[in-house]
Amino acid sequence: MTRKSPAGSAPRTGRPGALWAVPGLVYFAVFAALPMALVAYLSLTEWGGLGAPRFVGLDNWARLFDDPLMGKAVWLSLLLTAASWAVQTPIALLLGVWAAGRQRTRAVLSAIFFLPLLLSSAAVAIIWRALLDPNFGPAAWLGPALGLGSLDLLGGSGSAFWVIVFVSAWQFIPLHMLLYQGGARQIPESLYQAARIDGAGRLSMFWHITLPQLRHTITTSSVLMVVGALTYFDTVLILTGGGPGTDTSIVPFLMYRVGFKSWELGYASAIAFTLVLAATVVALLMVRFTGFGSMRSTREGM
Amino acid sequence: MTTPRVSAAAVAALALLGTTACGGGGGAGSDEMHVWMYQDTLVVVQEGAVERFNADSDAEAVIDEVPGDSYVERLRTAMGSSKKPDVFFNWGGGSIEPYVEQGMLEPLDDMLAENPEFAGSFIPSVLESGKIDGVQYGIPLRGTQPVILFYNEAVFEEAGAEPPETWDDILDLVDTFNEEGVTPFALAGADPWTEQMWLQYLVDRIGGPEVFERIVGGDSEGWRDPAVLEAAEMVAELVDRGAFGDAYASVSYTEGGASTLLSEGRAAMHLMGSWEYSTHLDQAEDFAKEDLGYTAFPPIDGGEGDPANVVGNPTNFFSVTSDSPHLDSALEFLTYTSQEEYVADMVANGEVPTTTGAEELLADSPSPDFATFQYEMVRDAPHFQLSWDQALPPDVATPMVTEIESLFNGQSTPEQFVDALAAL
Structure with a gap:
């Protein structure tokens, strides 16, 4: 092979050729775009998984707007997303910034905090289900000991929802903590040195340096959290089964129930497609309004 | 020189495909x-x-x-x-x-x-x-696999109680055991098919098999039969009286929660399919052999159904x-x-x-x-x-079972329950 660069052609140091994107694009087309197209088609049919789908036009989509369970599921999903973000972000941010320090104790404790992330969602849900069993788990004696009577947290309408918020936080805070830890370690030490010369305290340094410098990390972490909460499923399935009643039936769970319990795969596809649209829109909006898309540097003026 | 290696890889890949196909429980063609x-x-x-x-x-x-x-x-x-x-x-x-x-x-x-x-x-x-x-x-x-009313004889003896023969007996027993600090009926509320057993018996005893026959025939207005409402009201009364204790909504049957309550004497009775006997024989052999009592679901005064009817599989x-x-x-x-x-x-x-x-x-x-x-x-x-959730097609049975769960959790009233089912 000889390197020949015809005169007048662009230097080879620019963007890589479009050919390099082919493996990624093929993967995306086969495992994301194609299934999505099939789901879009199925959402226009009535199909029980047997025989051929029957085309019904927009019936499933019309039903989506009249279904009280769908309305409830959308509300619960929004609530879960907002609550997860509000609970996880401050804790993960503070833990991450704390863990960014180089002290040995911090390294050891970070490793311990990180453990839940190594467990599978199913294992996490089964563990918490056993812990919260109202008759045979620790909750059985903890409730009366605290004077609360029987503690059936997974059986209460409101409490079951908050258990899910809690368990998902327990499971995912370590991941976001890791993001913030990495983000915090990227902040140039010179900024803090300059602040100290100006007489800034720890709190004002956190507020005026650390937080603004973590802006992009916050966006990344938030997008992950929001999209994650919108598609949250396994923990709900194992921990509450959507219950009591339908009080924790968030959109992905409703989709599963309609699809694989009632075998209305057409309607389930309409729910699934709604979820795809909602998650895409939310992610795009977040990227846009946080200025993440324009990729402004956090180091301007340095 | 690469040929042998490629064919070896192809063989390996084919073998892998073969095993996954069998893992899927293959049938036709093999x-x-x-x-x-x-x-x-x-x-x-x-x-x-x-x-x-x-x-x-x-x-x-x-x-x-x-x-x-x-x-x-x-x-x-x-x-x-x-x-x-x-x-x-x-x-x-x-x-x-x-x-x-x-x-x-x-x-x-x-x-x-x-x-x-x-x-x-x-x-x-x-x-x-x-x-x-x-x-x-x-x-x-x-x-x-008929559904049978199981009870713990030792708990009954201690409370000086007799197995129920009428619906009033059941209500009295609920009060008796609540005073004793024993849950009257074990109930696995996280598996609503166990709650369904109560409604199946009540509806059959009150209105006879014809009520559900109409529903299974595809007429969802059949849920508006007075027998269904009355059965739902009786369930609501049981719940209010504390017949199932106050921590049943998240109990799972398949994990053994409800059966263990009965064998440990923390619950007095359990309405369950006949397999409950083998479950106890397997998990608590002494209890199954000595203290596990069983009786038929009692008749309901004025009910049209034959008290000898059974539900289950x-x-x-x-x-x-x-x-x-x-x-x-x-x-x-x-x-x-x-x-x-x-x-x-x-x-x-x-x-x-x-x-x-x-x-x-x-x-x-x-x-x-x-x-x-x-x-x-x-x-x-x-x-x-036959169990309702097996007799009805899945697109009706699934929401029905959820409605039953809501009724037992007190999340819907008997009237709301009937309306919701009629709308299916």
């Missing part, structure tokens, strides 16, 4: 005849039948045990693919209706007509429940897929379910067979008294109601 079974401790009976069948015949039958939690989903997915089982376990009724509609199941009437002795070996009413629209699609493969069935490459072998295999060895195996494992001559064999059961009680209960029942 040499083995696949028999799908719901995984539990009783599968040994079918394993015995497969062994005898393989010894007698040229075909090679294998049992694929599918975990119970996902049996229905796995079956449906397989039936929609080219990897259908040849013979499979089911509940009859709505559980196979979608397959019948698609013409996927082999009608068994001819086979029964050719083997009159085989056809005559089952209790007629049980064989009857393997029909869809008058055509036979299922052959009974298991014992009968008349039995489970084998059905055959009509495009099976082993169709003849599969039909031959079905006849093994009435063989003497098969029935004896069932009895030895605590089941109560649905064959006519089983009565004499019951003495060999690990618990002859219980087996006889159950056999007579089913034999003398004018009507055996």
Whole structure:
């Protein structure tokens, strides 16, 4: 092979050729775009998984707007997303910034905090289900000991929802903590040195340096959290089964129930497609309004 | 030089494909005849039948045990693919209706007509429940599973109480046990099919089998029958009186939560299918042998239903897929379910067979008294109601079960319950 660069052609140091994107694009087309197209088609049919789908036009989509369970599921999903973000972000941010320090104790404790992330969602849900069993788990004696009577947290309408918020936080805070830890370690030490010369305290340094410098990390972490909460499923399935009643039936769970319990795969596809649209829109909006898309540097003026 | 390596990789890849295909429970096209079974401790009976069948015949039958939690989903997915089982376990009724509609199941009437002795070996009413629209699609493969009111004799003795014989007895017992600090009825509220048993009995006792017959016939207005509302009100009254304690909504039956409450004496009674007996025999043997009492669900004053009616699962069935490459072998295999060895195996494992001559064999059961009680209960029942969630097609049964859960959790009133069901 000889390197020949015809005169007048662009230097080879620019963007890589479009050919390099082919493996990624093929993967995306086969495992994301194609299934999505099939789901879009199925959402226009009535199909029980047997025989051929029957085309019904927009019936499933019309039903989506009249279904009280769908309305409830959308509300619960929004609530879960907002609550997860509000609970996880401050804790993960503070833990991450704390863990960014180089002290040995911090390294050891970070490793311990990180453990839940190594467990599978199913294992996490089964563990918490056993812990919260109202008759045979620790909750059985903890409730009366605290004077609360029987503690059936997974059986209460409101409490079951908050258990899910809690368990998902327990499971995912370590991941976001890791993001913030990495983000915090990227902040140039010179900024803090300059602040100290100006007489800034720890709190004002956190507020005026650390937080603004973590802006992009916050966006990344938030997008992950929001999209994650919108598609949250396994923990709900194992921990509450959507219950009591339908009080924790968030959109992905409703989709599963309609699809694989009632075998209305057409309607389930309409729910699934709604979820795809909602998650895409939310992610795009977040990227846009946080200025993440324009990729402004956090180091301007340095 | 790369050729051998490439072909080796191709062979490995093919082998991998082969194993995953078998892992999917393959059927059509392979040499083995696949028999799908719901995984539990009783599968040994079918394993015995497969062994005898393989010894007698040229075909090679294998049992694929599918975990119970996902049996229905796995079956449906397989039936929609080219990897259908040849013979499979089911509940009859709505559980196979979608397959019948698609013409996927082999009608068994001819086979029964050719083997009159085989056809005559089952209790007629049980064989009857393997029909869809008058055509036979299922052959009974298991014992009968009526719902029975189990109780803890030691707890009753301590409270000086007697097993209930009327509905008022039940209400009194609820108060008695609540005073004693014992939960009157164990209830696995996270598995609403256990709650469904209460409604099935109440509706049958109050309004007779006709009420549900109308609903299963496709008329959802049938839910507005006064018997359904009255049954729902009785459930609400039980809940308000504390009949199930205050921590039942997240108790799971499959994890054993409710049964353990009964065997440990923390609950006095448990309305459950007859398999509860074998569950206790397995998990708490001493309790099962000494203190586990059982009785029929009591009559309701003024009710139209015959108090001898039972609800539950008349039995489970084998059905055959009509495009099976082993169709003849599969039909031959079905006849093994009435063989003497098969029935004896069932009895030895605590089941109560649905064959006519089983009565004499019951003495060999690990618990002859219980087996006889159950056999007579089913034999003398004018009507055996198949579980609602199995009798109805899944797109109705799934939301129905959720509504039942909401009723028991006090999240909906009896009126809301009826309205919600009528809207299905």
